[in-house]
Amino acid sequence: MVAQQLVNGLFLGAVYALFAIGYTLVFGVLDILNLAHAAIFMLAAFATWSLIGAGVPLALAAPIAIGGAGLLGIVLDRIAFAPLRRRGAPNLIPLISSIGMAIIFGAIARGIYGPDERQFTLGFLQAPPLHAGPLTFTIVQLVILANAIVFMLGLAWVMRSTALGRAIRAVAEDRIAAALLGIDLERTIAATFFIASALGGLAGILTALQYNSVQVDMGAQIELKGLAVIVLGGMGSITGAVIGGFVIGMVETLAVVFGLSEWRDAISYGVMFLILILRPTGLFGKRTLRTA
Amino acid sequence: MTAALELEHVTIRYGGVRALADTSLEVLPGRVLGLIGPNGAGKTTLINATTGIVPLSSGHVRLGGTTISGMAPHRIARAGIARTYQNIRLFGALDVFANLSAGAFARPGRLDAAHAKALLERAGIAHVALDARAGALPYGDQRRLEIARALAAEPAIVMLDEPAAGMNPTETAHLVDTIRAIAASGIGVLLIEHDMSLVRAACDRVVVLNFGEVIASGTPDEIAADPAVIEAYLGTESV
Amino acid sequence: MTVLADFYAAHSKLIDQVGLDALLALSLSISLQAGQLALAQAAFMGVAAYISAILSLNAHWSLLPTMLVAALCSTIVAGLLALPVRRLRGIFLAIATIAFGEIVRIVANNLQISGGAEGLSGIPPDATTPWIYGTLAIVAIGLWLFSRTKFALAIALVREDENAARGVGVDVGLVRFTTLAMGGAIAGLAGALYAHSNFFITPADFGFGRMEQILVWCVIGGITSPLGAAAGAALLTILPEAIRFLADYRDFVNGAILLVVVLFAPRGLAGIRFGRRG
Numbered sequence: 001m002v003a004q005q006l007v008n009g010l011f012l013g014a015v016y017a018l019f020a021i022g023y024t025l026v027f028g029v030l031d032i033l034n035l036a037h038a039a040i041f042m043l044a045a046f047a048t049w050s051l052i053g054a055g056v057p058l059a060l061a062a063p064i065a066i067g068g069a070g071l072l073g074i075v076l077d078r079i080a081f082a083p084l085r086r087r088g089a090p091n092l093i094p095l096i097s098s099i100g101m102a103i104i105f106g107a108i109a110r111g112i113y114g115p116d117e118r119q120f121t122l123g124f125l126q127a128p129p130l131h132a133g134p135l136t137f138t139i140v141q142l143v144i145l146a147n148a149i150v151f152m153l154g155l156a157w158v159m160r161s162t163a164l165g166r167a168i169r170a171v172a173e174d175r176i177a178a179a180l181l182g183i184d185l186e187r188t189i190a191a192t193f194f195i196a197s198a199l200g201g202l203a204g205i206l207t208a209l210q211y212n213s214v215q216v217d218m219g220a221q222i223e224l225k226g227l228a229v230i231v232l233g234g235m236g237s238i239t240g241a242v243i244g245g246f247v248i249g250m251v252e253t254l255a256v257v258f259g260l261s262e263w264r265d266a267i268s269y270g271v272m273f274l275i276l277i278l279r280p281t282g283l284f285g286k287r288t289l290r291t292a
Numbered sequence: 293m294t295a296a297l298e299l300e301h302v303t304i305r306y307g308g309v310r311a312l313a314d315t316s317l318e319v320l321p322g323r324v325l326g327l328i329g330p331n332g333a334g335k336t337t338l339i340n341a342t343t344g345i346v347p348l349s350s351g352h353v354r355l356g357g358t359t360i361s362g363m364a365p366h367r368i369a370r371a372g373i374a375r376t377y378q379n380i381r382l383f384g385a386l387d388v389f390a391n392l393s394a395g396a397f398a399r400p401g402r403l404d405a406a407h408a409k410a411l412l413e414r415a416g417i418a419h420v421a422l423d424a425r426a427g428a429l430p431y432g433d434q435r436r437l438e439i440a441r442a443l444a445a446e447p448a449i450v451m452l453d454e455p456a457a458g459m460n461p462t463e464t465a466h467l468v469d470t471i472r473a474i475a476a477s478g479i480g481v482l483l484i485e486h487d488m489s490l491v492r493a494a495c496d497r498v499v500v501l502n503f504g505e506v507i508a509s510g511t512p513d514e515i516a517a518d519p520a521v522i523e524a525y526l527g528t529e530s531v
Numbered sequence: 532m533t534v535l536a537d538f539y540a541a542h543s544k545l546i547d548q549v550g551l552d553a554l555l556a557l558s559l560s561i562s563l564q565a566g567q568l569a570l571a572q573a574a575f576m577g578v579a580a581y582i583s584a585i586l587s588l589n590a591h592w593s594l595l596p597t598m599l600v601a602a603l604c605s606t607i608v609a610g611l612l613a614l615p616v617r618r619l620r621g622i623f624l625a626i627a628t629i630a631f632g633e634i635v636r637i638v639a640n641n642l643q644i645s646g647g648a649e650g651l652s653g654i655p656p657d658a659t660t661p662w663i664y665g666t667l668a669i670v671a672i673g674l675w676l677f678s679r680t681k682f683a684l685a686i687a688l689v690r691e692d693e694n695a696a697r698g699v700g701v702d703v704g705l706v707r708f709t710t711l712a713m714g715g716a717i718a719g720l721a722g723a724l725y726a727h728s729n730f731f732i733t734p735a736d737f738g739f740g741r742m743e744q745i746l747v748w749c750v751i752g753g754i755t756s757p758l759g760a761a762a763g764a765a766l767l768t769i770l771p772e773a774i775r776f777l778a779d780y781r782d783f784v785n786g787a788i789l790l791v792v793v794l795f796a797p798r799g800l801a802g803i804r805f806g807r808r809g
Contacts (some may be wrong), residue, residue: 033622092568096750098795099743103786110782134698189750224633224739227626232688235622266637269630277615343698369700381695383688394688398700402681445699 004135005253011141013249014153014222015210018221019203020229020241021155022196028172028236029192030085035098036076037200037226039105039218044069044201045208045218046109049118066201073197074190076101082186096159109216117215144206151202152242155195159238168192172236222264228272234285243283294321294478295356295372295448297342302351302361304334304504311337312504314351319449319480322470326491326512327484330524334486336378338501339451343375344368356448359448370398372448376438376455378484384427390414391426391437395444402502403444405434415440416470416476432463439470450474451482454468454491492516500524543660547728549765551662556748557670558717562750565710566690568625570742571612574632575715576735579605579722581645584654584732594657594727598666602719608635610717613708633744639734643712650733653728658727665722707746747785751792 005291027036044065051061080097125138129138159165167188170178207222208214229248233240248268255264275282297319303314312334319325327335340346342353344365353361360368373397381476383391389408396403407424414416415436418427426437435455442450452471456464464487471494475481485491491498492512500515502524508515515521539546542781562569564748586592586600616627639645646652677683688696689706697703726732 027622031627032624080790082796092625093793095568095622095625095769096746097790099747100786100789100793101781103747103789107786134761180609198732220740224629227629231626261643266634266641269633269637272632273615273630276619276623276630280619309556345697362704364695366700366702369698375698377695381692381698382620383695385691386687387799390687391683391702394696394699394701397681397685397688441699 002182002254002257004249007135008136008141009142009238009250009253010165011137011210011245011249012143012253013246014194015203015206015245016225016229016249017242017245018148018151018199018206018217020226020233020245021152021238022200022203023226024233024236024238025168025199025232027230028238029168029189030081030094032081032094032098033227034196035095035223036080036101036105037098037197038223039102039109040069040072040076041196041200041204041207041222042214042216042219043072043105043109043204044279045114045204045214046118047201048205048208049214050119052120052122062202062205065205066198069197069204070194073193073200076197077189077193080264082189088136113214113216115216117213119212119214120209122209125196125209136174142207144210147202151199158195164188164191172203225265225268228268230270230282231275231280232282234282237282237284240282240284255259294480296320297373297482298339298354298448298531299342299354300475302338302341303349304337304346305349306346310504312341315381315504315506316351317499317506317509319482321448321480322475322484323496324481324494326495326498327482327501328486328488328491328498332503333501334504335501337377337504339453339482339484342368342451344371346518347458360437369445372445373451374442374445374447374449375451376453378453378457378510380434380438382438382441383425384435385425385426387423388420388429388437389422389457391423391442392440395441396446398445398452400520411444412437413439414443414470414473431458434471435459439474443474447479449480449482451484454485454486455483456485456487461489464490465493488516491525498526509521539660547658547660549665550660550667551725551728552745552748554663554667554670554717554721555620555723555745555750557667557674558714558721559745560708561717562714564650565686565706566688566693567707567710569612569616569628569711570622570625570746571609571628571632571635571713571719572714572745573737573739573742574635574689575605575609575718576722576725577635577639578608578733579719579721579732580726580737581639581651583723584651584726585644587655587657587727588653590653594655594662594723598720598723599726601723602716603774605719605722606712606716609678610708610712612715614709616747617707618705622696629739629742633739633740635737636734639737645734648734650731650736652731654726657726658724658732663728666724670717670720673695682706682709713728720750747789755761 019037022037023034025035026032047065047068048061051064052058056064081094084097087235124139127139129136136186143195143239159169166182167178168191170181170183171185171188186288203217203222207218215220225248229244232247233242233244248271251271252264252268255261260267299314299315299317302312302315303310305519313319313498315334315338327338329335337346341348344360345365348361351361354452355371355373356472358371363371383394386394386452389403389405392408392411393403400527408422409418412420417433417436417440420433420437426434430438435458439455441454456467459467471481483491483495495512497510498512499506500518500521507520507524510518555576558575559572582604583597583601586597587594610630612628616624619627640648683699685696685706688699688701689703693703
């Protein structure tokens with residue numbers, strides 16, 4: 001039933017959007033594709049699981065984990081990207097160092113938690129679904145949507161109305177000019193990584209709650225789906241990441257409706273491929289293709 | 293191979309800007325044609341159009357009678373046009389010999405060391421080692437290496453885009469000899485320059501561009517006395 | 532002699548793996564030498580692995596003909612991929628090829644003839660060590676001879692400065708197409724050998740994880756040097772086994788090595804710079 005699937009697509013899309021914003025922020029500001037983003041997504045989910053296991057309520061565990069994810073993003077930048085910036089390395093080298101960090105993060109997670117799936121024992125995850133007319137949704141899904149809206153609005157406010165937001169946009173537009181205008185590049189970049197990784201961490205926590213599953217490999221699929229989202233939305237555009245996230249989420253759930261569930265992922269990647277061939281800047285990508 | 297380069301009524305428009313309007317000029321074998329004009333006049337656009345990097349909106353470019361406008365850049369290069377760049381575009385990480393081999397890429401066979409040394413000599417940098425890294429050479433040597441690379445192609449036409457930029461008067465005077473020697477070997481030379489002493493000494497004829505249009509053409513003396521040229525340069529450099 | 536024989540007997544699987552990994556690293560290194568981050572090697576390998584396996588299982592072909600046909604197919608696939616992506620550069624090329632790789636994996640996951648998610652099993656293990664290293668030797672020698680040709684110079688020119696390369700008469704599109712096709716061919720040989728040295732293959736064997744691994748080998752070995760790439764593959768295949776006592780810290784060490792190399796020796800082991808500042 002199409003309406004129900006559209007609603008499901010909304011929730012899936014919300015998570016995709018949050019994750020993709022993280023990708024697109026870093027790409028917009030630094031022209032780097034951060035392939036360690038999905039690892040932070042996963043680590044935040046595990047951190048939350050551990051905290052809850054230690055007796056911390058979810059309402060506290062999640063923000064701690066999200067903040068931790070943000071800080072981890074700053075650490076990631078300082079280890080893997082900042083030294084390369086100083087050296088003026090071509091843009092594909094940071095991609096590779098991000099892979100290195102992703103491997104390390106994965107190894108740490110595997111070392112601590114092992115390869116098995118973990119689950120939450122939270123009451124509300126088992127709660128019966130709610131009904132609104134013909135539509136059904138779970139509390140978790142509402143939590144996802146609420147968080148997504150709050151954080152996206154929060155981000156929009158930061159980007160539009162704060163000095164930090166203006167600084168980020170300036171650095172994304174033209175790093176050299178921004179520096180000449182007196183903007184502290186390193187601080188702005190650190191803030192960008194904090195926000196991007198915090199959102200990625202949030203996406204990880206929400207995903208873990210949605211499927212009641214935390215596992216070392218949980219980021220593998222969204223890592224690549226996130227690419228499809230930012231390609232569709234336009235690499236570097238936050239609006240694009242949001243809209244692209246919802247579109248891809250909808251497309252995937254609708255694919256299930258039309259009986260194409262095994263090909264669902266192929267459709268997303270096919271869309272991604274076509275856009276790169278036909279209109280590489282995506283829907284909202286402002287900049288022309290820079291040879292990266 | 294000798295051949296004349298002809299631009300006929302070339303117009304180039306992109307992004308709403310008319311970079312070049314109804315421009316015609318001719319570079320003859322063995323002659324040096326200077327192309328001058330204030331910044332933004334369309335000089336580099338003209339070279340980019342000739343080498344196929346920028347498409348023509350109308351008009352033709354012919355080399356030795358064959359129309360080359362519309363051909364892919366690498367084919368135009370193979371047809372016999374070589375160039376240097378305003379901002380040096382050597383293959384900096386490769387050595388001098390590799391850069392010269394690159395220049396000779398379109399020629400059959402491979403460059404040998406003797407021929408490479410001869411090219412360096414023609415470009416006035418006989419002292420440079422073949423295994424030196426191109427990007428590590430002093431600025432002036434890099435500019436001349438670009439010229440040597442262009443000569444390696446044994447082209448009919450060489451287009452030099454501000455080769456004297458950053459050079460002192462002694463180096464510039466030396467460059468005049470190099471350019472005249474290139475022409476004397478039968479190659480047609482198009483020289484874009486801001487340095488008027490170089491232009492007067494090296495060029496047989498000069499074409500003046502302003503806002504994408506030819507406003508004067510003639511010998512260096514003639515255009516130095518042309519009121520339209522003086523007005524275009526008023527307040528910038530003395531002609 | 533018996534010491535060697537014993538060593539081989541104990542480690543033949545590892546030795547075979549090193550050979551295959553070296554082939555895969557070689558296949559990627561060619562595209563990287565042209566400055567193209569074309570990350571579809573795992574997909575080319577997969578296509579060839581499946582075709583080679585299907586020919587052996589259903590038509591009872593012996594190894595060599597399956598290798599040749601499979602490699603031909605992967606080469607064609609690579610050539611077909613080269614066309615639509617010809618105008619893409621840098622990150623955009625990378626993610627387009629990643630998308631392509633995922634699509635190939637999903638196709639293999641869904642088709643009957645490829646055995647779906649369970650893949651194919653019972654593939655005759657004809658690809659013994661001599662086959663693997665014989666192929667590796669032929670490819671390595673071939674690449675060495677190739678490196679002395681003018682075309683190899685053209686590849687370096689495209690990597691260094693595409694527009695200046697055009698200015699000296701290099702057909703950049705042809706170079707990019709050819710390097711992709713060559714990579715497809717070599718990955719194809721590796722894929723066929725892989726299928727015939729593991730008893731079964733599944734779509735998951737040829738996904739992004741494998742692709743990342745191949746990229747890591749090339750980076751550590753020296754991106755633009757085929758020899759370095761092969762060395763990187765050898766090092767990183769042997770290393771986890773050699774440090775098996777570190778057990779769970781293996782991956783950590785892998786990642787750490789990659790980071791160290793990227794940060795402190797971006798030229799990799801073979802010391803050649805990757806591309807230029809954009």
